[in-house]
Amino acid sequence: MRYALMVMALGVAVDATADTPKPAVVIADPAGRCVAPNDVMRRTHMDMLKHQRDRTVRQGIRGEKASLGACVDCHASKTTNSVLGAEGFCQSCHSYAAVKPDCFDCHSAKARRKDVMAGGERP
Amino acid sequence: MSIDGSRRAFIGASAGALAGLLIAPGVRLVELASARPDGESAPSSVRWGMLIDTTRCADGCDDCVKACDSENALGSSIESRQRPQWIRKIDIKDVRTGRQHSLPMMCQHCANPPCVDVCPTGASFKRADGIVLVDRHSCIGCRYCMMACPYKARSFVHEVLVDQNSEVPRGKGCVEGCTLCVHRVDKGQAPACADACSKNSRGAILFGNLNDPDSEISRRIRTVATTQVRADLRLDPGVRYQGL
Amino acid sequence: MAADRFPRLEQRYFWLLVAISASAIAIGLGAAHVMEVNGHAVTGMSNQIVWGMPHVFAIFMIVTASGVLNVASIGSVFGKPIYKARAPLSGLLSLALLAGGLMVLMLDLGRPDRVIVAATHYNFKSIFAWNVFLYTGLFAVVGIYLWMLMERRMNRHAKVAGLIAFVWRFALTTGTGSIFGFLVARQAYQSAVLAPMFIVMSFAWGLAVFLIVQSSMYAWNRIELDPAIQRRMARLLGLFVVAVLYFVAVHHLTNLYFARQLPFERFILLDGGAYTVVFWVGYVLAGTAVPLALLFSGSEGGARSVTLAALLVVAGAFSLLYVFIIGGQAFPLDIFPGYATSSSFFDGAIDQYTPSLPEILLGLGGLGFAFLATTIGVRVLHFMPEDDFGSVRPLGPASSAGTRTQ
Numbered sequence: 001m002r003y004a005l006m007v008m009a010l011g012v013a014v015d016a017t018a019d020t021p022k023p024a025v026v027i028a029d030p031a032g033r034c035v036a037p038n039d040v041m042r043r044t045h046m047d048m049l050k051h052q053r054d055r056t057v058r059q060g061i062r063g064e065k066a067s068l069g070a071c072v073d074c075h076a077s078k079t080t081n082s083v084l085g086a087e088g089f090c091q092s093c094h095s096y097a098a099v100k101p102d103c104f105d106c107h108s109a110k111a112r113r114k115d116v117m118a119g120g121e122r123p
Numbered sequence: 124m125s126i127d128g129s130r131r132a133f134i135g136a137s138a139g140a141l142a143g144l145l146i147a148p149g150v151r152l153v154e155l156a157s158a159r160p161d162g163e164s165a166p167s168s169v170r171w172g173m174l175i176d177t178t179r180c181a182d183g184c185d186d187c188v189k190a191c192d193s194e195n196a197l198g199s200s201i202e203s204r205q206r207p208q209w210i211r212k213i214d215i216k217d218v219r220t221g222r223q224h225s226l227p228m229m230c231q232h233c234a235n236p237p238c239v240d241v242c243p244t245g246a247s248f249k250r251a252d253g254i255v256l257v258d259r260h261s262c263i264g265c266r267y268c269m270m271a272c273p274y275k276a277r278s279f280v281h282e283v284l285v286d287q288n289s290e291v292p293r294g295k296g297c298v299e300g301c302t303l304c305v306h307r308v309d310k311g312q313a314p315a316c317a318d319a320c321s322k323n324s325r326g327a328i329l330f331g332n333l334n335d336p337d338s339e340i341s342r343r344i345r346t347v348a349t350t351q352v353r354a355d356l357r358l359d360p361g362v363r364y365q366g367l
Numbered sequence: 368m369a370a371d372r373f374p375r376l377e378q379r380y381f382w383l384l385v386a387i388s389a390s391a392i393a394i395g396l397g398a399a400h401v402m403e404v405n406g407h408a409v410t411g412m413s414n415q416i417v418w419g420m421p422h423v424f425a426i427f428m429i430v431t432a433s434g435v436l437n438v439a440s441i442g443s444v445f446g447k448p449i450y451k452a453r454a455p456l457s458g459l460l461s462l463a464l465l466a467g468g469l470m471v472l473m474l475d476l477g478r479p480d481r482v483i484v485a486a487t488h489y490n491f492k493s494i495f496a497w498n499v500f501l502y503t504g505l506f507a508v509v510g511i512y513l514w515m516l517m518e519r520r521m522n523r524h525a526k527v528a529g530l531i532a533f534v535w536r537f538a539l540t541t542g543t544g545s546i547f548g549f550l551v552a553r554q555a556y557q558s559a560v561l562a563p564m565f566i567v568m569s570f571a572w573g574l575a576v577f578l579i580v581q582s583s584m585y586a587w588n589r590i591e592l593d594p595a596i597q598r599r600m601a602r603l604l605g606l607f608v609v610a611v612l613y614f615v616a617v618h619h620l621t622n623l624y625f626a627r628q629l630p631f632e633r634f635i636l637l638d639g640g641a642y643t644v645v646f647w648v649g650y651v652l653a654g655t656a657v658p659l660a661l662l663f664s665g666s667e668g669g670a671r672s673v674t675l676a677a678l679l680v681v682a683g684a685f686s687l688l689y690v691f692i693i694g695g696q697a698f699p700l701d702i703f704p705g706y707a708t709s710s711s712f713f714d715g716a717i718d719q720y721t722p723s724l725p726e727i728l729l730g731l732g733g734l735g736f737a738f739l740a741t742t743i744g745v746r747v748l749h750f751m752p753e754d755d756f757g758s759v760r761p762l763g764p765a766s767s768a769g770t771r772t773q
Contacts, residue, residue, distance in 0.1 A: 055164075057258050060250055062309050063161025069289055106259055106294030108287045204413035204719075208712045215706040228702070228710070237551055243495035244488040261484050264477015266417035267495050273552030275700050275714065279417060279477065281408040295406040296477030352702060356551055 023092040033074065035065050045071075049103075068107055076111035084109040158311040170234075170253035171303055172333040172361035173317065174340050174349060175226060179327035182225040185212050187328060190319030191229075194304060196288040207278030209301040210316055224367060227316065227328070230255055230276040230301035231352065231360030238268035238277065247298075253333070253361050254303045262297040269298060273353050276300050333361060380587060381746055388739035395732010398725040399474035407477065410726050415718040416696040421475035423688045424730030427572065428468030428737060429502070429543055430565055431684075433536040434573020436461045436509065439516075440536075443529025449596050453752040454529070456584075457577060458513040459744045460737075461536075464576070465505055467737030471730055494545050501539040508535045517749065540566045547691075554631040555695025560621065564614035568684070571607035575680035578604065580741065582674045584751060592670065601673045605662035608680055612655050615687065627704065634698050634717070635690060642694035645686045654683010693720055 048066035055061045075089040083090040191210045199206045210229040238247045246262035269277045277300040290306040304314035317328040331340030349363040412419040442451030512528040515521040544565030547556040622628040658676035697718045708715035
């Protein structure tokens with residue numbers, strides 16, 4: 001198991017947070033299958049998703065490298081099947097950084113069941 | 124992406140009618156009904172549309188509505204005035220002659236959509252292949268498009284939503300409407316309503332490419348009389364009705 | 368300097384007014400928060416009546432914001448001295464009402480948190496997008512105009528600035544009317560007459576609001592307006608009220624001429640239940656006939672009856688907008704002309720709308736904002752209309768004791 005200390009990547013002072021628990025995110029599937037190295041993902045995941053979302057919604061381009069659905073499929077917690085919640089991959093870190101992700105007002109935070117996922121699984 | 128079952132069914136349905144074309148133009152037929160390759164944008168050479176045969180649409184049958192609700196996870200518990208409906212069955216009766224029809228009504232995917240004209244942020248837009256969508260990332264929920272739509276085809280999400288379908292993001296405070304099941308169309312499948320209607324063997328909803336002269340929908344609208352709803356507005360809807 | 372225009376006694380009134388309007392704002396913001404947390408499910412709006420009570424308030428304030436500037440225009444552009452003295456107050460009211468109206472409009476959005484998107488993404492085909500320019504532009508134009516008016520060294524530019532403001536607000540009200548005028552599908556709207564109708568409505572409502580504010584300010588300061596000025600402004604208001612009635616009549620009469628519009632006209636004018644009552648009693652009787660009688664009656668009822676007439680014109684404005692906006696949407700779309708329709712989505716049915724508390728409180732919050740901005744502006748800066756000394760006569764302290772604040 002590999003633990004990701006998002007804190008450092010986000011440039012937040014590590015020791016300045018007595019009352020906020022540090023996000024200790026368990027990556028459910030740690031086989032190094034992410035679309036980019038960890039430090040790239042930590043810094044640029046929001047930009048990757050933003051550009052992809054506009055191409056997908058507006059131009060109809062599917063199967064892009066970055067995909068919120070694919071993020072959730074890999075990173076949803078094994079116990080809750082979600083990226084939200086106190087231990088959730090997205091929420092724990094975003095709470096720590098005090099950045100509100102808008103995504104899950106509309107997007108599902110749950111991993112898709114394997115049989116629903118279309119053939120296009122990322123390697 | 125691999126070919127899946129419903130796509131085969133879709134091809135199969137059209138293949139019979141087009142058996143004579145299978146040798147050479149058949150290649151193109153497969154193209155139309157197959158998933159678009161990764162990284163390719165929606166082609167402007169295609170215009171998706173539907174033909175609804177009201178003579179085959181049964182009074183009281185709402186299989187298309189149910190299929191839409193479950194495909195797009197539209198379930199809601201709030202009062203019916205505020206509940207979103209992407210497709211609905213309308214019963215109409217000619218006030219002079221008494222002639223009655225029952226038919227599904229949804230976003231007509233106009234070529235000249237008023238919702239797109241009035242949207243202040245450009246959130247309402249028409250995709251290259253003719254599908255009219257709301258980009259929820261820039262929709263501010265002003266509801267001007269709902270004022271402008273002549274078909275009452277759009278709904279406003281009045282409540283906080285949970286348990287959305289992964290492929291159909293939707294949420295409180297945005298306007299939404301029929302997407303022509305764009306997530307299915309991009310995989311080479313027909314919209315859920317059309318699928319459900321052919322599964323119950325009524326086949327009142329035919330989905331296809333209006334720009335392809337050889338598609339079944341193009342052949343049908345060429346040979347039978349069809350109607351555009353509110354044709355007087357000259358919006359050129361992509362959904363046509365037969366038997367009205 | 369301006370502050371000591373208020374005698375000691377009025378200082379308490381000032382803080383009372385600030386407290387009242389600040390509470391109205393706080394309650395309005397609370398209502399908006401409830402709508403934001405729960406979604407529009409807590410409102411009476413639906414998929415058919417998509418614009419409800421907040422829009423009645425917002426459009427009243429935005430239209431009035433444009434019209435109240437008329438007073439300044441008559442002074443600056445047409446050079447009438449008694450209106451010139453009132454130009455600063457007119458500009459202040461315009462800014463205050465516009466801000467109040469926009470506050471309501473923004474907080475009623477489905478995603479008010481994203482309002483910045485309206486400033487970063489433009490669809491230039493949309494009247495709404497033009498209005499974003501016209502509204503923000505009016506702030507700038509009126510702001511500069513006020514500066515030219517109140518800074519002595521800049522006075523010589525006041526006429527040009529006034530002319531720009533005059534043109535700008537015409538464009539703005541045309542834009543507001545066109546929001547409805549360009550809707551191809553709704554029976555209630557889609558008419559070219561709506562743009563001029565909104566302009567004339569802005570004249571009447573703006574002058575009515577101006578007269579209410581002016582009479583309150585004079586009463587607190589225990590001075591009496593020159594009856595000649597009073598008469599002139601009252602007559603002008605009467606003229607505008609008649610003009611609005613004319614446009615409303617033309618709008619309905621043209622509709623009555625088109626056979627396809629008859630069911631809609633029948634709904635509004637005859638059997639629309641609450642909408643019919645609000646139209647005839649609220650707008651025609653209380654909002655038009657009674658004020659006209661008050662304004663043009665030979666007895667010259669004086670300040671009180673002019674203020675009452677102005678208040679009734681405002682009440683009539685709300686009635687007219689309620690029928691126009693909400694009644695217009697309650698009537699079903701004619702998707703299949705010639706057919707009777709029914710569905711689970713209320714096709715062919717009159718929508719049953721009841722305004723909910725949060726909607727009304729949000730609207731009142733916007734009015735509160737306009738009120739607070741005016742009160743503070745008047746107190747801090749020199750906005751009191753000052754005519755020549757000969758025409759301002761001090762009153763005894765007793766005579767204003769019963770005057771209520773509006």
